[in-house]
Amino acid sequence: MIIPATSTEYLHIPVTVPTGIDTGSTPVRAAVVAHRANPDDDEWHTAAWVGSEVRILIGPGTDIELAAGDYRVWVSIDPPGSENVVRKSGVLSVS
Template sequence: MDMIVGSTIDVRCTVTPPDGVDISSITPRMAVIPTWYRAGPQPADWHDAAWTDGTTALLLVGPNGAVDPALGDHHVYIQIDPPGAQVIVEMAGHLSVTVE
């Protein structure tokens, strides 16, 4: 996905839940991390997202959103914490922030 710096867009991630697990009542969390940062998302990087349907999460990204990424390339992560011991974290995509 591409975005122009200064714009605010919806970033969407689709999740495949574990068999038999209803994730519709679980708040999805998303993180947008520069690709050069190799440690992965830290606790402060996660932002509450919203479901658009049962498996697609949405995060508003940009100056008026939950996170305003700098110019460059970023990994997009999603996290869901269903009941039980599992916490699911997946790299869900790529976001490139450009000047045009």
């Protein structure tokens, strides 16, 4: 996906929801980072489920303001129990 740096919009992230996960009650976070490593704790932001997608507001005036460049998009799903599922979900280009 390519968006301009001046746009404030929801980033919709498709997710293959693991079996047994109730998206209505399972917390989800997203990270949009310029580096190739796993996101640091302070780079994760609360996101929301919309069906089997995760959405998070990005752009000017949000917690995730992005300059021009390429970013890796990550999702963290925290179901009850010992699992915390983390997935790299794609690349976002900002122009």
